[in-house]
Amino acid sequence: MRSIGVAVLLWSALGAVSLADNLDKHGVFTPKKIALGSVPSMDGQSYSGGFTLSAGEPLATLDYDYEVAGLPYFVASSVSNGPVEIEVKYAEQFPALSLNYSDGPSQFTTSIANSRRVETHRFTGDEIGATVTSMLSQPGQRWQSLRLLTGDSITFQTVGLQASVEVIDDLTNLPGKFSSSNAKYDEIWTLGVRAVTAACLDAGSQVPSWSSSEENGTFVPGTRPGISYRTWNLTDYVLNFESQIIRGGAGYTIAYDLTGNRDGVQIHLASEYPNDTTFSNINTTLFPANTVTLAYGYDFANATSMTSYILGQYDVPFNVKENVWYPVEIRVNSTAGNIVFSIDGQQVFDIILTEMGFTDEQLSFYGYASRGEGAIGFGGWQDQASYVRNVTATSLSDSSEVLYSNPMTDESVVVPEFGGQSNAYGVCLDGAKRDRYIWLGDFYHTTRIMGVANSKPEQIAGTWEFLFEYQADYGQFPGFAPISYQSP
Incomplete structure (x- = not known):
């Protein structure tokens, strides 16, 4: 068992490693404008560095002027009546800053980027002068807000993003040029350039967030689950593993269609929410303390054109402690659509998917409807973190038949298997915000600009390298391909 202090140190160390990896490569993005008030505002003044959040002006709106991406960092110079909690939102479009989840969650990310667009940070006197980083990089954004949740005030010396894409403030420095007699055409070209430079990445720019050790297995931050490609065809099985919540809760995915990147059954375990680790803005409606929440779809909240369904909430018959290992068992009868969830030897639910009050059309996606067959994965909700270790799957009918096994202690094995490794090549994605996948159709028009x-042939060639690795024997290319998995 690890203490909170060690967990927090690990959390900070992960951010520090990520920060260092890209510092020399790309530099940092800093806001161009700032507006202080009580609600998000586009009426910003020039950003010069330090600013203070207080009861009179509890919210700062930061405008980066164009699409940026990277690992968020914060340096506080003073804290009054701490601990001070700050809720941070990220968005491509300004109106999203007023939404509960901003413009997230994004369901085509992997664990090398944050699918959540809202996160919380806690500052005490110990953090003054230190660089505090997020656990995960944020994909494309222009806007950012910081809202004071607790404490009297906090002064920031600086905030920004450790860039994961190229920093280009002055487009005249690019190799490509465009000038016409029509100012509107020039602006359209500028938008295209910004889109390409934010959506096309250099090799190694997307850094892993998972880490593994002999003692604690694998550290899993709170983002969209990392899915094991080795379990793509699991059916009629018993899944066993050990889970330890560091903060808030842990997420488990089963029945995921990895080949089509579709749906899945989502299971969330909530802790008892102890005061010393629980943020004040925790969503106890979606995830009450000491419960297991069951959902079908990509997540527990809807994303654009992707509906998720909460199937049920179930009380755990004891208080779920943080920093304690619990054995978890999930029994899956894919033939009957039956799922049984138990923790620490105590059954929490026993359900049949087709009897949960939803239609077959609702519990399907583009014609695919899993009843338990498919891949497994691990993740978590906003601000959460957990450990997982000793994962095994055995046949439902014969417990001696091992279908899958991974102690989760070897990072060189775990990270590539669960889609969390750094991108081996330069690559062009569908867009800066939503995806960490290559979409072939979008790549066709990206190459035209x-x-x-930016004239980076290595990003075009790298995109094809990824696609070649997933090309079928008879020549067909996939419609989309991930950039963070071990090559098939």
Whole structure:
């Protein structure tokens, strides 16, 4: 068992490693404008560094002027009546800053980027002058807000993003040029260049967030689950593993269609929410303390054109402690659509998916409807973190038949298997915010502007390298391909 202090140190160390990895490569993004008040505002003044959040002006709106991406960092110079908690939102479009989840969650990310667009940070006197980083990088954004949740006030010396894409403030420095007699055409070209430079990444720029050790297995931050490609065809099985919550809760995915990147059954275990680790903005409606929440779809909240369904909430018959290992068992009868969840030897639910009050059309996606068959994965909700270790799957009918096994202690094995490794090649994605996948159709039109913009042939060639690795024997390319998995 690890203490909270060690867990927090690990959390900070992960951010520090990520920060260092890209510092020399790309530099940092800093806001261009700031607006202080009580609600998000586009009416910002020039950003010069330090600013204070207080009861009179509890919210700062930061405008980066164009699409940026990277690992968020914060340096506080003073804290009054701490601990001070700050809720941070990220968004491509300004109106999203007023939404509960901003413009998230994003369901085509992997664990190398944060699918959540809202996160919380806690500052005490110990953090003054230190660089505090997030656990996960944020994909494309222009806007950012910081809202004071607790404490009297906090003064920030600086905030920004450790860039995971190229920093280009002055487009005249690019190899590609465009100038016409029509100012509107020039602006359209500028938008295209910004889109390409934010959506096309250099090799190694997307850094892992998972880490493994002999003692604690694998550290899993609170983002969209990392899915094991080795379990793509699991059916009629008993899944066993050990889970330890560091903060808030832990997420487990089963029945995921990895080949089609579709749906799945989501299971969330909530802790008892102890005061010393629980943030004041925790969503106890979605995840009450000491409960297991069951959902079908990509997540527990809807994303654009992707509906998720909460199937049920179930009380755990004891208080779920943080920093304590619990054995978890999930029995899956894919033939009957039956799922049984137990923790520490005590059954929490026994359900049949087709009897949960939803239609077959609702519990399907583009014609696919899993009843338990498919891949497994691990993740978590906003601000959460956990450990997982000793994962095994055995046949439902024969417990001696081992279908899958991974102690989760070897990072060189775990990270590539669960889609969390750094991108081996330069690559162009569908867009800066939503995806960490290559979409072939979008790549066709992306290449048309690269030659008259950033002119990085290694990003075009790298995209094809990824696609070649997933090309079928008979020649067909996939419609989309991930950038963070071990090559098939």
